[in-house]
């Protein structure tokens with residue numbers, strides 16, 4: 001059994017046996033005041049993760065976006081460019097398949113796939129157990145690629161240092177207004193696929209203005225994971241965060 | 245649909261506090277700015293409570309309206325949707341005061 005979270009590490013462990021009570025006959029009722037945040041358990045485990053990552057001096061980033069914005073492509077390129085300099089590991093979250101984990105594994109970096117099934121987000125508990133497979137004493141950066149979804153992952157702290165939101169220029173400049181919570185919770189936005197701008201009507205300045213409305217101190221970098229444009233700025237940001 | 249995970253959270257909290265007694269009612273408060281759809285919670289509640297102390301229990305949802313304070317003109321006002329601008333000066337620098345929380349408030353158990 002897991003001593004931190006009390007789980008048995010098997011799904012469905014929350015279901016206690018039905019005590020066979022019936023609501024037919026009258027019992028005196030007792031009121032119990034609880035006043036507990038519904039996300040308290042996730043927040044507790046996230047705090048545990050954060051403390052562990054701090055102790056081990058690991059920079060942990062939670063990459064969030066809609067499906068197809070280019071998170072895995074960006075990671076592949078980043079790992080190939082950085083892995084001589086930094087020791088990296090990746091947690092891949094998807095509802096199904098280990099396609100992304102195989103793409104990452106091909107770069108030679110340790111990777112752990114989490115399949116959430118029907119779940120639309122990673123939570124702190126999943127990340128806690130996923131990190132067990134890494135050598136945390138020999139790690140500089142842990143990238144977590146969250147499930148492609150601009151809504152649900154915003155609510156679940158994983159214990160990361162920063163959420164990094166990836167938005168690609170094919171998605172439309174108003175995404176920060178349509179999914180404000182995610183952009184609000186992020187510290188860095190990577191505007192990806194800028195190599196495609198000549199073919200689109202995407203208005204970069206308008207997009208940045210929308211993003212600034214919902215997140216006043218959001219850093220925004222324009223990049224292309226395909227051509228490598230702007231990636232030095234991204235690596236510079238990482239370096240700066242590693243130095244903190 | 246993270247309402248499923250949130251509802252599972254509600255069930256866990258209730259079971260931990262019920263001392264093994266069957267639960268007849270659970271009261272939760274949901275902030276209007278929390279991003280949670282009450283109807284979805286109700287929908288998930290039936291599935292998540294089956295086979296637990298909450299089976300057959302009534303779910304009561306109290307909605308907490310959103311309120312925010314403008315950082316530029318200091319006016320305090322209701323906020324209907326997250327990141328709406330200030331109704332007085334149009335600024336987007338709004339500090340949310342209430343309406344983001346989701347809590348299990350209390351339960352009623354058979355004694």
Ligand SMILES: Nc1nc2c(ncn2[C@@H]2O[C@H](COP(=O)(O)OP(=O)(O)O)[C@@H](O)[C@H]2O)c(=O)[nH]1
Pocket residue numbers: 065066067068069070071072073074148192193194195196223224225226227
């Ligand atoms: N043109 C262009 N295509 C890209 C770029 N980054 C990713 N893609 C393509 O976008 C698609 C989705 O990328 P993927 O990395 O799987 O996205 P994910 O779902 O966010 O992990 C793939 O076909 C990529 O080749 C980019 O910077 N420019």
Ligand SMILES: [Mg+2]
Pocket residue numbers: 071072100145
């Ligand atoms: Mg991917």
Ligand SMILES: [Zn+2]
Pocket residue numbers: 314315316317318319330331332333334335
């Ligand atoms: Zn104002």
